[in-house]
Amino acid sequence: MTFLDACLYSVTGLLVVFFALVLLMCIIKIMTAVGDAAEKRTKVVPAAVGPISAPNAQGETLSIKQTGPMAPGSAGELKLYDTDPRVAAMLMAIVADELQTPINELRFLSIKEIKEDTDK
Numbered sequence: 001m002t003f004l005d006a007c008l009y010s011v012t013g014l015l016v017v018f019f020a021l022v023l024l025m026c027i028i029k030i031m032t033a034v035g036d037a038a039e040k041r042t043k044v045v046p047a048a049v050g051p052i053s054a055p056n057a058q059g060e061t062l063s064i065k066q067t068g069p070m071a072p073g074s075a076g077e078l079k080l081y082d083t084d085p086r087v088a089a090m091l092m093a094i095v096a097d098e099l100q101t102p103i104n105e106l107r108f109l110s111i112k113e114i115k116e117d118t119d120k
Contacts, residue, residue: 081112 080088087113096103 079110083111083113
């Protein structure tokens with residue numbers, strides 16, 4: 001093998017390696033573009049929710065009303081009877097976890113605290 005043959009093999013080897021790297025870079029860019037396009041199609045837009053007021057001393061209904069367009073998967077209005085909004089959120093999360101279902105696939109119409117008589 002002459003010096004010229006050795007140089008030719010070296011250059012050919014380097015060209016093959018760089019071609020493989022460029023090909024791999026192109027494949028990654030194409031996969032990223034496809035992933036970004038799919039993500040844009042399924043992007044969830046959060047809905048605007050109005051302020052939540054606390055229930056009054058008489059225990060009247062606290063209603064959470066939607067003021068903007070609903071997010072995909074939301075189920076509308078939720079009525080709370082004698083229940084703190086934080087407690088209601090925790091209960092909804094527990095139910096979703098126990099059912100092993102995403103919370104946006106469940107529909108809660110109302111949540112009411114049931115008080116037991118301890119004077120028996």
